Amino acid sequence: MKQSIETLSGIMDREIEKNPHSREIIGAFRPVLIARIRFLGKRKLKSIPLPGFDPIRFTGGVSLVRQLQFFSPDDPWREMVSAMTAAIKEGFPSLREDMDRLEKAGRKGVLDIFDYFRTFPDHGEDIIKLWSADLPASPQGIALLLNQLTRIVLERRRPDAVALIGDTEWKKGYCPVCGAFPTIALIEEKITRRWLHCSQCGHDWLFSRVICPYCEFEAQEGMDFFYVENRTQEAAFSCDKCQRYLVTLNRVSDLNDHELDVSALSLTHLDVIMQGKGFFPMVNCSWNTFEG
Ligand SMILES: [Zn+2]
Numbered sequence: 125m126k127q128s129i130e131t132l133s134g135i136m137d138r139e140i141e142k143n144p145h146s147r148e149i150i151g152a153f154r155p156v157l158i159a160r161i162r163f164l165g166k167r168k169l170k171s172i173p174l175p176g177f178d179p180i181r182f183t184g185g186v187s188l189v190r191q192l193q194f195f196s197p198d199d200p201w202r203e204m205v206s207a208m209t210a211a212i213k214e215g216f217p218s219l220r221e222d223m224d225r226l227e228k229a230g231r232k233g234v235l236d237i238f239d240y241f242r243t244f245p246d247h248g249e250d251i252i253k254l255w256s257a258d259l260p261a262s263p264q265g266i267a268l269l270l271n272q273l274t275r276i277v278l279e280r281r282r283p284d285a286v287a288l289i290g291d292t293e294w295k296k297g298y299c300p301v302c303g304a305f306p307t308i309a310l311i312e313e314k315i316t317r318r319w320l321h322c323s324q325c326g327h328d329w330l331f332s333r334v335i336c337p338y339c340e341f342e343a344q345e346g347m348d349f350f351y352v353e354n355r356t357q358e359a360a361f362s363c364d365k366c367q368r369y370l371v372t373l374n375r376v377s378d379l380n381d382h383e384l385d386v387s388a389l390s391l392t393h394l395d396v397i398m399q400g401k402g403f404f405p406m407v408n409c410s411w412n413t414f415e416g
Pocket residue numbers: 299300301302303304322323324325326327
């Protein structure tokens with residue numbers, strides 16, 4: 125699914141119109157999302173062979189990222205870092221110094237960005253802590269950059285990964301490609317299951333509507349959904365067993381293009397409400413972690 129910068133910009137403008145409070149957060153991420161598309165459009169990232177897929181382990185819940193090597197030391201890390209630090213500086217002025225330090229340390233060879241990807245998805249937090257103290261730079265800034273690099277590489281290699289999976293069964297609430305929990309779900313009238321969307325790699329997969337994706341608790345009575353008054357298209361699913369929530373979009377028509385990453389940004393008021401009620405997101409990401 126190739127997406128143009130104009131299409132994405134139009135989607136962001138429409139989301140801001142629908143949810144004016146999201147102007148600031150979408151404005152911050154706009155240069156970052158555009159830089160991602162632009163970098164992928166340059167085709168600097170090559171496809172790499174992905175041998176070693178075991179369908180039996182996969183069906184047992186071992187995602188592809190734990191079976192195959194998606195990241196290569198030969199990937200153009202410096203160019204990616206340079207493109208994405210520039211975009212983050214534009215969208216997040218408070219992270220300018222952090223980005224300058226990261227970019228410089230990478231360019232001078234003081235810091236090897238690939239260290240984070242060598243053991244991915246393990247030890248990420250330890251590496252961020254270490255770099256944060258060494259540079260120094262804020263852990264939030266480092267995480268934001270690393271998440272963007274992760275997404276670019278996974279986005280590039282996801283089609284090959286999805287082709288490998290074919291119709292092999294996957295019954296988990298976390299992503300079959302990269303193992304992350306979803307950031308947003310989409311319910312369509314035509315299907316009885318729901319789409320879960322992974323913001324770490326961009327993959328969407330179908331999952332039961334009556335089972336909690338996080339703890340697999342099955343509610344016979346149906347799951348709890350929270351709605352903001354008069355807005356039936358936007359909701360938050362919540363599970364009393366694990367205290368997690370998942371922002372959910374009810375799609376009534378297919379008239380407009382959707383981009384679930386942008387939808388997640390435009391619905392952060394639901395994150396605030398649900399966290400205020402004592403629920404936790406299924407995955408922490410750069411836009412749903414609130415301080416204080
Ligand atoms: Zn994923």
